Amino acid sequence: MNTPAPGPGTLAEQILRGVGGAENVESLTHCATRLRFQLHDGEKVDQAALDALDGVMGTVPQSGDRFQIVIGGAVANVHSKIMNLPSMSGGGTSRPQSDADVKAAVRARGRGRFAWLDNFFEYLSDSFRPLMGVLLGASLIIAIASVLDALGVVDFRAEDKSATWVFVDAMWRSVLYFLPIMVAYNAAKKLKIDPWVGAAVMAAVMTPNFTGMLAKDSGIPGITCTTNATLGTQECVARVFGLPMQLNDYGGQVFVPLLMVAVLALVYKGLQRVFPENVQLVFVPFFSMLIMIPVTAFLIGPLGIWAGNGLGEGMSWLNGNAPIVFAIVIPLLYPFLVPLGLHWPLNALMLQNISTLGYDFIQGPMGAWNFACFGATAGVLLLSIRHREKEMRQTATGALAAGLFGGISEPSLYGIHLRFKRIYPRMLVGCLVGGVIVGVLGGVNTEAFAFTSLLTIPVFSPTGVYVIAITAAFVTSMALVYFSDYRTPEERAQANAERDAAEAAEAAGAVGAAEAAARGEAAVTGDRETVAADDRELVAVGAAGAVAPAAAAAGADAAPTAGSAGEGFALAAPVAGRVIGLGEVEDPVFSSRALGEGVGIEPADGHVVAPADGELVTVADTGHAFGIRTADGIEVLIHVGIDTVQMRGEGFDVRVEAGRKVSAGDLLVEVDLDAVRAAGHPTVTLMTVLNTADVASVEPHAGQDVAAGAPVVTVRR
Template sequence: MSSKDLSKQIIMLVGGESNVNSVFHCATRLRFKLKDHGKADKAALEKTPGVITVVENSGQFQVVIGNNVSQVFEQIMKETSLQDAEKNGKADDASESTGVLGKAVDIISSIFSPILGALAGAGVLKGLLALILSLKWISAASGTYLILNAASDSVFYFLPVFLAVTAARKFKANQFVSVAIAGALIYPAVIAAVGSTESLDFLGIPIVLVNYSSSVIPIILAVWVQSYIEKWFRSMIHESVRNILVPMFALLIVIPLTFLAFGPVGSLISEGLASGYTWLYNLSPLVAGAIAGAFWQVFVIFGVHWGFVPIMLSNIATLGYDTMLPILAAAVLSQAGAVFGVFLKSKNTQLKALSGSSTLAAVFGITEPTIYGVTLKLKKPFIYACISGAVGGAIIAVGGARAIAFSLPGLLALPTYFGTGFAWAAIGITVAFVLAVILVYVLGFDDPEAAVEETATQPVVKQGMTQIGKEQIASPLTGALLPLESLPDEAFASGAMGKGIVIEPSSGLLTSPVNGTVTTVFPTGHAIGITSEGGAELLIHVGVNTVKLKGKHFQKKVQEGDKVEQGQLLLEFDADAIRAAGFVTATPVIVTNSADYLDVLKNTGTEVTNGELLLTLIH
C-alpha cells in the first residue's frame, strides 16, 4: 500500500480528521491525540497492510508504522488540515485524564521525539570524529577538524534552541519568542561572563551564571512559564497592539526569571539527575546493567523510556559522558538477535520476510517493527531477548563503557562509545546478539502456520468465487497476458489507478469476471466498472484512448445498476477494426480499490482464456 493510501486509511480508522486533536511522529510511529478513542477502529488498523500494531499509552493512540513513518506523516499533513490546526493552537489535549506519569511522559516525548534524528546523527558523527582524531588521521588544529567538529557539536551546543521550538509547540507558546529566550541563555556575552570572577546582578538581585549550552531543563521550564504569561497578556491587551506587546512582555519577564530562577533551578535538577543515576550505577554496575539491558524494551512498550532521555542528555552535559546508552545498545541488539533467530528457524514465509527486514531495522536501533511485529507476538523470542540483553548489559556496565554523545542505541552508535570501556561495549553487544539467536533457535517458539496460497495458474474459476481471506477474479477476455507497465498509458502503467494486469484480446467478447453489480458503463462502451459481491471494485478498459472512437465498434450488453453473474456477456467489440483505426486494444483489468487488500496476485502464464483465473485478491 502506498504512503498516500495508507495515510487515508489511517485517518479514516482513527475516526476521521474531526476526531483528531493533534498528531506527530517519532522514529517509527504516528502519535495521535484523539477526542474519542471509542471512535477509532483499533482492530481494523492492526489488520491494515503497512501498520505493524497499535498501542494506546499515556493518552496517545500510537500507530506503529516502521521506518517509512515520516512519508506517511507527510501524506497526512498534505491530505488534512491537522498541521494548521496544531499551529493555530486548536489541537487540544485528549479528553481523558492520563495521570501525572502519563502527562509527564507525553510532554517529554512531544518535546524530544522531533529532534531525536538530528541528535542521533550528530552523535554518531561526533563519535566518528573522536575515533579519527585518536588515530591521528587529522589534526585538531586543522580546518577540516574545525568544520567537522562544528557539524557534529552544533546540535548539542545549541540544544536549548532546538528544545525551545519543540517545547513551544507542545505548550502552545510563540515559537520565535521561545527561540529568543534560548538565544539569550547562550548569548556570547553571557557565555563569556560565566567564566568571569566578577559578580553580576539584575536590579540588585545577584545572578548565578551557568553555562546553558547543551542544557535541557532550564529552557523547558522557561517556555512552560512563557506559555502562561502570553496567555494572560493576550487576554489583557487589545488586539490592535497584541502582536507587539505580548512578545515584548514575555521577553521582558521570562528571560530575567530564567537567569534568576529557572536556569539555576533547572541546572540543579540536571546535576541532581546525573548525580543520582551515577550513585545508583556505582552501587553495582553489574546489577544496573542487567536490569537496564533486560527491561529497556519493556519500557519502550509502555512508552516510559522517554523519561530517561533527559537523564542521558544531562549526564553528557554535566559529566561529559553517559553510561546508560551503551547498556541499552545490548537491549536493542538482543532484539535484533532474537528476530534473526526467528528468521532462521521459522518455516512461515511471511514471518521470515518480516523477520528479515526487522532484523536490519533493529541492528540500526529501530526496534518497534521487531517487537510489535515479531518477538512480542511470539512471546518466547521477546523473553529470550530480555535475558540476552541482561547478560550483554551486565558485561558492558562492568566494563565501564561510556557514550560521549547521544545517539540511538544500535550498531551505528558504536563510534560514540569509543574510549573508556569500548572493547567491553563491543563484547557485550556481540554477546547479546549471538545469545539471543542461539536461545531462539535452540529453545524455539510457536511457529505460526503459513497461510495456504492458491497458485495463480489454477484453471477455471467457478461461480461463488469468494473464499475466506481471498477473492478470485476470472478473466473477462481471451488473449495474451502482459504486465501493467507495458501499457502506453501512464495513469494505468504507473499503478495510480490500482493494481491489475493487461490482456491483449484475441476476440471481442468481454464477459463479467465476477458475480456483482455494474457500477459504470461509459457512454462510448469502451470501459465498464463492476463491484463484486465480495467488494472488489473492477475497471475493464478496452484499449488506450479508445474513447475517441465515440462508441464506434463497441456494443454494450448491460446498463449501470444491472446485476450480473460471472461469465455473463457485458460487451462486444471489433478488435480488428479498432486496431485498423490506429488504436491499441491492450485491455487493463484494474482493481481500483487495491489499497483495501493485502496483495493482488496475478496469473503468471502468458495466455489466458475467458473464465480462467486472472487475479487473486488477498484480504
C-alpha cells in the same frame, strides 16, 4: 464539483485551485512523496484536472475530506511553494467544530490509560521531531570525526587542535550547543504560544553576556566561584538585584527549556486574557520576557542543573558501593535521562574519572543502552523494509548509521522511539540484558572519553566482555521490536492501507504518464488523440475506487472461501479462454490489485461481450477498455490486452457507445488478436471490480478453461 479546473500559473497555484482554493484547505502536510490535504469539503476537488497536471503523479481521495496528491521527490519543494502563496499565509483555515467534534476531542484526551503520560510523550516528541534534520546532520559530522579519531588521523580530544579541527567542532556543536533554543521554539509552538518568545527567553541565558560571568577572571563584581569536588566542575554565583543567582552553561541542556516553556505557556496565556487584542502584540511578549527570563535564570535553570549534578554524584556513590547494581542501573536510566537532557552532567563525571582514577566506569554500561537503542532502530528498519515504508526506512537508515558509526542516539530517540511508545519497553529489555552481562562479568572500563560506537570498541576493557554485552543488547532489542512490531495492530493496518493507497496512486500515475506519451504520439499523427484520455479516466477511477483493494485483496487468486458474507453475484467471462489470477498478469497495476480484484483471461478468440447487465459508463474510442456499472453499484472494468491503447484503435471494432444499457452477453468489441500480437502486446483480457473495497469479497475462479458468459468471479455484498 464546483471549482474551476486549474488554469495558468505555477504548479503550486494550479494544485491549490484544484483542491478548491485556500479557503477549502484546513491543513496541509507532506511525507516523502505526497501532499496530504485536510479539506473542508472534499467534493470541491477537481480530481481529473489535478491528475492532468505536469508534476502530479497521481491523486488519492480518502475518507474524512482528506486528499493526497502524489508528487514524488519534489514534494517538499512543492509543499513549500504552496505554503508561501499569499492566500495560504495563515497555513489553512480552521474547520468549524460541531458538537460531535467537541465531544470527540474530549474523549480523545483520555485515549491512554494515563492521559498525562500520553500528553507528556507528545510534548517531548513534537519538541524534537522538527529538529531531526539538523540533529542527523550534526551526528554524521561527529561520526566522520570519530572515524578519523579512531584511525589516528587526529586527536579529537586534544586541547591544542589546529584551527581546522576547531572549526569542525563548531560545525556540529552549533546544533548541540544551541539545542535548548531550538527546543524552546518547538515546545512553545506545541503549546500554541509565540515560539519566538520561548526561543528568546532561553537565548537570554546563553548569550556571551551571561556566559561571560562564568569565567573566574571576568572582572565583574559580585561573582564568586567554587569547584565541585566530585564532578570537578566550576560553580559560580552572581549577585543580581541583590539576590544570589547560580550561573550555569546551559549549552546542550534540554530539560531546562522544556520546563521553562511549560511555565511560560501559563504566563503567556494568562497575559493574553489580561490585555486587549489590539495591544497584545507589544505587551504580551514584553511582560512574558520580563517575567520568565529572571524566573529561568534564578529558578528553572539551576533546578535543571542541580538535578543533573545530583544524579552524577549518586552514580559515583552507587558504583563505589554496589558496582553490579550500577552496571544494571546505568543502561536502564539512560533512556529516560537523554530525552530530558539530564545525561549531560555525566559527561563531566566521565572526564573527572579519567583524570583522577585513570579510567571511567560509566561509559561501558552506557554502551549497553546505546546499542539497545540502535538495535531497536534496526528492528524498525527491518520492519520498514518488510512493509515497504519508504519514509521510515530513510529515517531508520540514517539514525542507525549515525548510531553505529557515530555513537549518537538522538536521531533514533527523537526521530523514532519517542514517536512509538511500544518501542521503549522492548528497548529496556535490551538495556537490561546488556547491563546484566556487564555487571556479572565484572564491569567494563575505558581510559578515554569516547562515543560508544562500533569504531570505539577497542578503547573498552575487557574488550570481549564489552562486545558480548553490546551485541546481546542490540540483538535483544532488535528481535523484540521486529517480532512484536513498533505499531499496534490497528496502527499497522492503517499504515499498510495508506501505503497501498500511495502505491496505487503512484502506479496509476505511472500508467497515466505512459499513456500521456501515447497521446502525444497520437497528436502528432492527428489520429484519435482523445482516446488515451478515456483510458486515463479508467485508471484514475480505478485508483480512486480502489484505494484499499490491494490490502483487501490479499489472498488473491484463491478459490471462493466458505462463509463469505452476503449474497453472491456472478460476473461472467467477457471472452472465451483460460482464466488466470491477476498475480500472473505481467502488468504492475493489475497484478498489484491497484484497480481492484478480478481475473485475467488468455483469449481463445476476439469476441468480447458484457460480463453483466448494467450501464456502459465508459467506452474507450480505441475499443481496448470498457467500464460497466451494474444496477446494484458494482463497477466492472474490462481491459483488452496490455498497453493496447498504443494501437490507437487499430484491430478493434467497437460495437457500443457510452451511456448505453447492456445485458450480459451483448457484444462490446471484436478484436483482431493477430494484430495485437503483431504490435507486440499481450492479448490477456482483464476484468476487475473497481470498487472492491466497498464490497464484502471478490472471489476469482482461476485455473479453468471457459466459454464467454461462464461465471468466473463471485462478488459478495
